[in-house]
Amino acid sequence: MNAVATETGVTAARAPARGPRRRWTRFLLPAYTFAFILYLSFPIFVIILFSFNDTDTGFGTAPRVKTTWSGFTTIWYQRLFDIPDLTTALEHSLLIAFASSLVAAALGALIGLALARYRYRGKGATNLVIFLGISSPEIVLGAALASFFVSLGLPRGLGTLFVSHVMFSIPFAAVVVRARAAGLDRSLEDAAMDLGAGPIVTFLKVTLPLIFPGILAAWLLAFALSMDDFVISQFVQGPSTMFPTWVFGATKVGIPPHVFVFATLIFLGGLVLAVVQILVSRRRPT
Amino acid sequence: MERHLPPDLHDLRPRGRRPGRAAAPYALLAPGGLWLILLFIVPMVAMASLALQEGSALEGYHLTWRFANFADVTSKNWEFLLRSLRNGAIVTVVALVLAYPIAYWIAFYGGRFKSVFLFALLLPFFVSFVIRTVSWSFILSDDGIVFGTLKSIGLLPEDYRVLGTTFAVLAGITYNLLPFTILPLYVSLERIDRSLVEAAKDLYASRAAAFRKIVIPLSLPGVFAAILLTSIPATGDYINASVLGGPGTAMIGNIINVEFLRARDYPEAAALAFILMAVMLIGAIVYARVLGTEEITT
Numbered sequence: 001m002n003a004v005a006t007e008t009g010v011t012a013a014r015a016p017a018r019g020p021r022r023r024w025t026r027f028l029l030p031a032y033t034f035a036f037i038l039y040l041s042f043p044i045f046v047i048i049l050f051s052f053n054d055t056d057t058g059f060g061t062a063p064r065v066k067t068t069w070s071g072f073t074t075i076w077y078q079r080l081f082d083i084p085d086l087t088t089a090l091e092h093s094l095l096i097a098f099a100s101s102l103v104a105a106a107l108g109a110l111i112g113l114a115l116a117r118y119r120y121r122g123k124g125a126t127n128l129v130i131f132l133g134i135s136s137p138e139i140v141l142g143a144a145l146a147s148f149f150v151s152l153g154l155p156r157g158l159g160t161l162f163v164s165h166v167m168f169s170i171p172f173a174a175v176v177v178r179a180r181a182a183g184l185d186r187s188l189e190d191a192a193m194d195l196g197a198g199p200i201v202t203f204l205k206v207t208l209p210l211i212f213p214g215i216l217a218a219w220l221l222a223f224a225l226s227m228d229d230f231v232i233s234q235f236v237q238g239p240s241t242m243f244p245t246w247v248f249g250a251t252k253v254g255i256p257p258h259v260f261v262f263a264t265l266i267f268l269g270g271l272v273l274a275v276v277q278i279l280v281s282r283r284r285p286t
Numbered sequence: 287m288e289r290h291l292p293p294d295l296h297d298l299r300p301r302g303r304r305p306g307r308a309a310a311p312y313a314l315l316a317p318g319g320l321w322l323i324l325l326f327i328v329p330m331v332a333m334a335s336l337a338l339q340e341g342s343a344l345e346g347y348h349l350t351w352r353f354a355n356f357a358d359v360t361s362k363n364w365e366f367l368l369r370s371l372r373n374g375a376i377v378t379v380v381a382l383v384l385a386y387p388i389a390y391w392i393a394f395y396g397g398r399f400k401s402v403f404l405f406a407l408l409l410p411f412f413v414s415f416v417i418r419t420v421s422w423s424f425i426l427s428d429d430g431i432v433f434g435t436l437k438s439i440g441l442l443p444e445d446y447r448v449l450g451t452t453f454a455v456l457a458g459i460t461y462n463l464l465p466f467t468i469l470p471l472y473v474s475l476e477r478i479d480r481s482l483v484e485a486a487k488d489l490y491a492s493r494a495a496a497f498r499k500i501v502i503p504l505s506l507p508g509v510f511a512a513i514l515l516t517s518i519p520a521t522g523d524y525i526n527a528s529v530l531g532g533p534g535t536a537m538i539g540n541i542i543n544v545e546f547l548r549a550r551d552y553p554e555a556a557a558l559a560f561i562l563m564a565v566m567l568i569g570a571i572v573y574a575r576v577l578g579t580e581e582i583t584t
Contacts (some may be wrong), residue, residue: 029391033403036388040410040464043421044404046431047413050424067430107318118311126315129322135514135570136563137522139539140333141326143546143559148334150552167325170318230416230525231539235546244416251420251529263417270412274405 044267051076053258064254076257083258090244090262092158093227096242101222107166108173108222109215112209115174115231116181133171142235143170149236156235156238158200163238165226180214213281220277224270330563336556343550352553359557363541367561370538373452374521377459381467381516382509384460389471389508390501392479404472411465419529422458423449426530450532458526466515474508475501514573518566538562 041279055063081087115126135277145164145187188210192202237245247259337355341347360367391405410418425432426449436442448454478501486496524539538558546555 021325029387029395033388033391035364036384037403037406039520040407040461043418043425043461044410044413046425047417047421056563065424067424067434107321110314111318114311114314119312120308120311122315124313126319129319129326131570132567133322133326133556135518135566137518137539137566139522139524139542140559140563140566141329142335143555144326144329146546147333147552147556148325151336163321163325167321170322223369224412228414230414245416247420248416248525248529251423255420255424259417259420267413271409274412274450278405278498280400 033067047260048264048267051257051264053257055257065257065258065260068188076261080258080261083256085241086243086246086258086262087258089241090243092161092240093243096158096165097223097226100162100169100226101219104166104169105173105215105219105223108170108218109177109211111170111174112177112179112214112218113181113211116178116184117186130171130174133168133174137170138229138231142232145232146235157240158235160236160238161233161240161242164232165229168232169225170221173222176218176221177211177214180217181211184210216280220273223273227266232254295534334560335558336552337560338453339553343552349553355553356561360561361536363558366379366536366538366541369536370521370562371565373456373459373523373537376456377463377520378467378513378517380456380459381464382471382519383514385467385471385512386509389468389475390505393475394480394518400476403578405428407468408465412502415462416525416529418462419525420456422461423529426454439475449530450535452531452535454530455527455535458530459520459523462523462526463520466519467512470511470515471505471508474505474511476505476563510573510576514570518570521566522562535570 050065050069052072052074053066053069055066055071111126111130114120115123115130145160145167146156149160154160159192184207189202189206192206193199198204228244229242230248233242234245234248241249243262247255250256251257315468335349336347338349339347339354340350340352388407392400392407396403406545413421424430427436428447428449430449431436433442433446433448437444437446482504483496483500486500487493491499521537522539524537524543527535527537527540538564541557542558542562545551545558
């Protein structure tokens with residue numbers, strides 16, 4: 001009697017408890033994800049917010065970001081190019097990113113095509129080199145490149161930055177284009193050839209348009225990798241400072257607010273590029 | 287060998303129809319491949335050679351095949367090597383535990399907003415690595431927007447600090463590498479056939495059992511890729527240790543960086559970088575053997 005009572009009591013207690021408990025776990029994961037997105041974006045919010053912070057302009061001394069809020073201003077946006085070294089560093093970064101991403105996307109795309117479309121002797125070695133290029137610690141790549149340039153007695157500067165940035169971007173570009181090219185229908189190319197197109201015409205009129213979203217993605221990725229790169233640049237830049245290495249150097253003495261403004265603008269630029277990329281890849285579904 | 291194949295097998299891929307077919311992959315590979323050989327393989331060899339040299343920054347270095355360099359730098363920098371490996375391991379585990387539930391929820395319950403959630407997760411990473419780290423040092427600074435506020439309302443003692451501690455370094459590395467953890471996890475979780483989970487539940491598996499016996503095993507390739515992509519950069523990192531760290535948080539990357547660029551002790555820096563590469567490579571090759579390189583790099 002007593003046992004039965006507890007038995008029913010337990011089931012009765014459990015049945016209603018189950019609903020809320022499940023709803024609670026169902027709420028937990030999305031809440032956690034949203035909280036995490038906020039946590040990840042927090043440093044960016046802080047940068048954007050403090051790019052509008054009215055710090056002391058301090059006559060004679062260069063302005064530094066302050067950790068306390070002292071009023072809204074757009075003065076740093078107006079004085080964006082006040083620090084010549086920083087402007088030069090940003091120009092270097094943009095120049096290297098633009099040039100190296102174009103070359104890396106082209107060379108990487110060719111490798112990606114070879115990997116996706118052909119069986120050949122040495123394919124395993126190609127895959128291994130690409131895997132190593134992606135998975136080597138950046139500091140090792142930087143030290144290796146610097147060792148190479150030192151051994152050659154080559155002065156380090158924009159030239160070494162360019163060839164190094166192309167090098168570390170090629171494997172990523174190759175992987176992106178390979179993924180795109182692997183999903184293509186080969187019969188389209190065969191059809192073009194059967195209709196009398198030569199290999200070059202087929203490549204330009206059929207293959208290239210089909211893998212173009214992949215090449216665009218590879219170019220954007222290479223651009224982002226180059227803009228973001230710090231470690232390899234620090235090893236191979238010599239006297240030509242890049243944007244990230246300039247900022248890193250400034251951490252020792254205090255960051256001017258202009259850095260936060262540039263970071264905000266780069267963030268918005270990246271956002272626009274990413275949206276464009278998504279729209280382009282939507283237009284040509286795989 | 288090939289001569290013994292039946293003749294029709296030779297004709298599976300007609301050789302004569304498109305002339306130069308066999309040369310095509312090599313023509314595609316040549317420019318990028320040469321670039322990688324000249325600026326990836328050769329520099330690795332140059333670094334290995336530099337690691338075996340003797341001399342001084344003033345008089346120059348000469349190749350003397352001094353293998354003892356490796357032993358010397360290892361015993362000299364044992365502390366930093368161990369700290370780097372430890373930090374790499376902690377960051378990888380923490381990032382995995384933090385990222386898995388998110389990747390799982392987006393892959394299984396994200397619905398048509400999947401790409402929106404992923405985009406929101408990756409958005410912060412449009413800003414440069416260095417600037418994100420600088421922003422954290424700004425946020426975590428002793429009188430910064432978090433701790434300065436908490437101190438001024440008396441919730442924290444005045445001498446409380448996070449910036450400069452190992453915790454700050456670990457948190458910084460974890461933050462910076464989270465995309466490399468989340469993305470491979472998401473990709474492998476997204477691929478899982480939902481009907482397998484339904485089938486498990488039809489066979490009276492509880493939600494927890496279905497998760498443990500179906501979802502986790504099927505997501506293991508993603509877990510392995512995430513471990514690889516997180517642990518390698520985490521172990522080699524030195525920006526977080528120099529921006530967010532303090533005395534006693536230096537990692538092996540800091541030593542390589544200082545020895546190469548400031549002390550110009552190229553053999554020591556090269557030998558250390560070589561050791562780091564070897565340690566990471568052994569791990570990576572074991573993984574590649576288990577999974578195949580194709581799986582990891584895609």
